[in-house]
Amino acid sequence: MFKLSDGVAAYTEFDARLFREDDRSKVAVALGNACLSKAQVVLSGDYNHRKRLVYVGRLVREKEVGLLIQAFLSTLEKGGDFQGLDIVGAGPEEKVLKELVSKSAFPDKVLFHGHLAPGRQLASIYEGALFATSPGYAGLSVVQAMAHGVPVIVSKNRKHSPEIEACEEDLTAVFVEDGTVECWTRELLRLGENSNHWLARRVKIAAFISERYTFESMVSNFLNLVSLVEEKKK
Incomplete structure (x- = not known):
């Protein structure tokens, strides 16, 4: 053809x-x-005080949400100052993931919201996020996060959907070299200490999506x- x-x-x-x-x-x-119009590309809220992580997607094994939860909990054990982790989505791994959190030392730091359609409730979660995360297969949710000015953290050595093209190193995203709990823990601690750099990029990230996606x-x-x-x- x-x-x-x-x-x-x-x-x-x-x-x-x-x-x-x-x-x-x-x-x-x-x-x-x-997945949205220019009118839906927003940068609202007091974004200078964002200090949460968010995962939006299916709760299935290939998404490796368990790795994310373990790394997040490990950062708290090591003194990291992230305020919490929001999990948005549903799937067969949900029960196992909730058990992982409930048995940890920080059961109140991880919130499960279930499936949320794009709208005000999901937007409010993005408003509180310093980063969106996808340790396994990354898809269209990376574009959705950036549309709210939120940079994303993804694994470098995983297969991803074509939307990974929107993830530009140190501009809209951070790539974690090794898909292990230890590597993700180190990267989260580093990024938490360097939050001002990414907060300053919020407007440019949202504008990037408005122009291209x-x-x-x-x-x-x-x-x-x-x-x-x-x-x-x-």
Whole structure:
């Protein structure tokens, strides 16, 4: 189909670049993926006092939420000053994860909210978050977090969805080299001590998503593709 087309609407910039390298006569534009409009990209609340972590996603083994909980609890044992960890989502691992928390020395520091659809309640959780986290497979939730100005922490050596392209090292995200409790604990302690750097990036992170990962930007990119194809035909 690619050979017969005049242009390609790619999912990511990486894909678009591969198409252009394969056939320089073709027009290839990345549309990006979106789960919200520009009006839903927000930076509200007193974000200078955010000191919580948040995980949003399914509670399944491949997401490695247990690793996150263990690392978070370990930071508290080592004197870390995170105020809490919010778990948003549901799944087969929920019972095991709750038992892990209840048997710890800090059972009141991890809150399970269940599944929450995008809206005011979920937005309020993001408002209190210093970082969003995804120790296992990372998906569209990273874009959702950044839309609220929240940077994300992800494992470098895990498979992720194409939305991982939005995670730019030290700009919108932090990559943890090793997917172990020890490595995540060290990184969380380091990031907690360097919170001002990330708090100062809130507006830029939200603006980054507004420009590249909203419904409006997808439409704009598609129209740009049509325009480039028509221009090439002249």
